Amino acid sequence: MTWIEIAENSPFGPENLPLGIFRVGDEEPRMGAAIGDQVIDLAPLASAQMLDGSQFAEPSLNAFLALGRPAWHATREWLLELVRNENERDSVEPYLIPQSAVTMQLPFEVSDYVDFYASEHHATNVGRLFRPDAEPLLPNWKHLPVGYHGRAGTVVASGTDIVRPSGQWKAPGADAPTYGPSQRLDIEVELGYVVGSPSILGRPVPITDFKEHVYGVVLVNDWSARDLQAWEYVPLGPFLGKSFATSISPWVVSLDALEASAVRLGKQEPPVLPYLAGEELTNFDITFEVYWNSALVSSPPYREMYWSPAQMLAHLTVNGASVRTGDLFASGTVSGGEKDQRGSFLELSWGGREPVTVDGEPRTFLEDGDEVTITGWAATPDGTKIGLGSVTGRILPAVS
CATH class of the missing domain: 3.90.850.10 (Fumarylacetoacetase-like, C-terminal domain)
Incomplete structure (x- = not known):
């Protein structure tokens, strides 16, 4: 299902790909997807693939959430292709960060x-x-x-x-x-x-x-x-x-x-x-x-x-x-x-x-x-x- 090594008991298999906001050290918080014990750093990955990933650089999920279901579906399909296709290994690996190296943030600004x-x-x-x-x-x-x-x-x-x-x-x-x-x-x-x-x-x-x-x-x-x-x-x-x-x-x-x-x-x-x-x-x-x-x-x-x-x-x-x-x-x-x-x-x-x-x-x-x-x-x-x-x-x- 994926070229990424994932522990058998991991909650975040390749069919999951939940989204959240993380910070590395003093860097600005940004959006990532969890897979196994790693985080996919989405903003620079999208930029490297010549995609508009401005919403991935935001400190909350709100900008992404506001895009609506077509964008949600397209993003999920993109992520599934990245983690399932062995040919994407070289393009994705530089943007994998161990979860142990990040600090998770409140994922979205709660409106109500x-x-x-x-x-x-x-x-x-x-x-x-x-x-x-x-x-x-x-x-x-x-x-x-x-x-x-x-x-x-x-x-x-x-x-x-x-x-x-x-x-x-x-x-x-x-x-x-x-x-x-x-x-x-x-x-x-x-x-x-x-x-x-x-x-x-x-x-x-x-x-x-x-x-x-x-x-x-x-x-x-x-x-x-x-x-x-x-x-x-x-x-x-x-x-x-x-x-x-x-x-x-x-x-x-x-x-x-x-x-x-x-x-x-x-x-x-x-x-x-x-x-x-x-x-x-x-x-x-x-x-x-x-x-x-x-x-x-x-x-x-x-x-x-x-x-x-x-x-x-x-x-x-x-x-x-x-x-x-x-x-x-x-x-x-x-x-x-x-x-x-x-x-x-x-x-x-x-x-x-x-x-x-x-x-x-x-x-x-x-x-x-x-x-x-x-x-x-x-x-x-x-x-x-x-x-x-x-x-x-x-x-x-x-x-x-």
Whole structure:
């Protein structure tokens, strides 16, 4: 498949070719494609081949994303030819850089950030924890993809340290809230969708146009302060408990690379309204792994998500709201039906009542110094794995 030597367990085989922004030393950041444990330096390579590669020299993917699907497809076909054709070896090898020699950057400038709530397993678990005396799913949940607007300015690159947030939280049985550092700091395993082509204000995006607007995906860890969230979320939903930080992986995997891992969306009952309905709706056969201080604690499956990404985008825009180049919308926490498939520590420890063993100690929520890494890969029918890379963050003490 390729003349480039790639380790058998590499997440970035020749059919993947995710895009990201890297820096070498003090050089300006620029765009590259990952293959194996190397980065293809695209700007000088395109120049050497007498191609217009100005977008590859930009410090974010936004200029490339704005070019739209024909350009995305042409770039992928060019890259596939470069790595598959032995005759291209001499022209490409000078522009291969070991990933160990680069520093990855935030891959794109985030214009807007929307977070959904698309896992029935997760929504049911949270409903049982937050509202134990009521139905776990609220009446609207199976009629629309529930979501909220986050803060684009606090979306950070993998490897960025996360400062423990402070805010109001109310202890059980207390008459009044307390201000201070969050005591129930959590993660959320999510898949994020990266918008390339913008839409027009006032014109909804139909589910059939999903691939015309979305370039690809990143791994997302939407850090969550559960004590802040529980006190503040009624009646308007998440705010300070979510807005302090959201981490994303450095490599953006294209929808074209993921195409072979698509699986049909499960049956939705009751039937959804027409603007959310379609015969070809799909999710992806992606498995995540969550490492808490290097201990594997969970493996959530994405294929069981109740809402598809095309439905999320359709609902996001059905009121006429537009999307812009660089918009990010995420799936919400990915959880499966088994305990070791839960995508948050809130669920994994069942609200703190069932500790998880980490480093030989019982743990419930994150402590200062803890590090969380989320990895993921998509499986295809022929056994190929399309890696999504990883997203990592370490908890720092709250600012006094």
